[in-house]
Amino acid sequence: MGLAKSEIFTAEQNEIANFAKAFGHPARVAILQHLFKINACICGDLVQEIGLAQPTISQHLKELKQLGLIKGTIDGTSVCYCIDTDNWEKMKSKMGTLLHLNIPSKTDCC
Amino acid sequence: MGLAKSEIFTAEQNEIANFAKAFGHPARVAILQHLFKINACICGDLVQEIGLAQPTISQHLKELKQLGLIKGTIDGTSVCYCIDTDNWEKMKSKMGTLLHLNIPSKTDCC
DNA sequence: TTGCTTAATCGTAATATTGCAATATAACAA
DNA sequence: TTGTTATATTGCAATATTACGATTAAGCAA
Numbered sequence: 001m002g003l004a005k006s007e008i009f010t011a012e013q014n015e016i017a018n019f020a021k022a023f024g025h026p027a028r029v030a031i032l033q034h035l036f037k038i039n040a041c042i043c044g045d046l047v048q049e050i051g052l053a054q055p056t057i058s059q060h061l062k063e064l065k066q067l068g069l070i071k072g073t074i075d076g077t078s079v080c081y082c083i084d085t086d087n088w089e090k091m092k093s094k095m096g097t098l099l100h101l102n103i104p105s106k107t108d109c110c
Numbered sequence: 111m112g113l114a115k116s117e118i119f120t121a122e123q124n125e126i127a128n129f130a131k132a133f134g135h136p137a138r139v140a141i142l143q144h145l146f147k148i149n150a151c152i153c154g155d156l157v158q159e160i161g162l163a164q165p166t167i168s169q170h171l172k173e174l175k176q177l178g179l180i181k182g183t184i185d186g187t188s189v190c191y192c193i194d195t196d197n198w199e200k201m202k203s204k205m206g207t208l209l210h211l212n213i214p215s216k217t218d219c220c
Numbered sequence: 221t222t223g224c225t226t227a228a229t230c231g232t233a234a235t236a237t238t239g240c241a242a243t244a245t246a247a248c249a250a
Numbered sequence: 251t252t253g254t255t256a257t258a259t260t261g262c263a264a265t266a267t268t269a270c271g272a273t274t275a276a277g278c279a280a
Contacts, residue, residue: 001239002265008161009136011144020133024121025268029126029208036211044226051118053270058228062266077277078227092209098139099202099209101146111269112235135238154256163240168258170238186245187256 016098019091020068027052030062032083037072041080067091126208129201132177137162138170142193145180151190177201 006014022028028038029049037044046061061081064070068087072079132138140160145152156171157164171191174180175206178197182189 001263002237002267004135004238004266005162006136006139009140013136013139015135016139017136020130020139022206023112023130023205024127024134026116026123026127027114027268029123030119032208033123033211047227049148052115052268054227055229055271056269059270062228074227074277079227086235095205095209098133098142099205101143110162111233111239111258112267114236114268137238162238164257165241165259166239172258184247184257187254189257 003058010023012094012097015023015094019095022064024071025060027056028064031057031060031064032069035083041073041082044078122204122207125204129177129179129205132174132179135170137166138174141167141170141174142179145191145193151183151192153185153188153190156191 004017006017009017013097023032027050034046034049047057050057052060061070061072065072068084069091070081071084072081074080111152114127116127119127128213133142135159141156144156144159146162157167160167171180171182175182178194179201180191183192
């Protein structure tokens, strides 16, 4: 079907899955890593940096923006993107509830 | 196209994306949360717990197993699943390289 | 105005993912 | 053996994702 039955899961489970999907493509990982590395807003050169066509990059940026992980501000003919620090921290917190769950030790039976 | 151009990205970027894809579906999030909550190997009741058909759960379990995040041991007619603690820690470390990147502060221009 | 640059959107093709009915397999019980 | 239970696999339909050429829109320069 291709359509996840999100209605049978909790809001938290769906939220974690949605954030995870954002990281589920290497281009988006590369974009985020580059934004962190530059440590500033970056105007324009993501297409050359990543190596995908301009519409493809634009689409990936749109997804990251819709999730709130990055924000873009218009600067003349170009758009500057950077990490949305507040939302990034919120995302880290959400993901942390899954990733940092304590590892079973005592009753591990495998 | 639906096919990611993984060859133009680093091994790390692809690895992070692959782990993230595992968390990119609420059913798999729910499965992992349940395994952590039970804090032991669990035989059989994942279908009732999650609320999807048995073949669907089996498929999600297969994906998690292929990534090494869980392991299953055969116990008679049933299979017991639990978190693969070693690989879980490795995954956390990989994901951490992206999630815990320092937030830009000084040169933030947006 | 015209032309150039930059980024978003549209349209479309190819591949991936999700979900489940039907079936297969495997272990055990009687 | 036969029947039961539990899980995996197969096959398929529906939807999602990825990628990019073509186009559009918007700002700026001459």
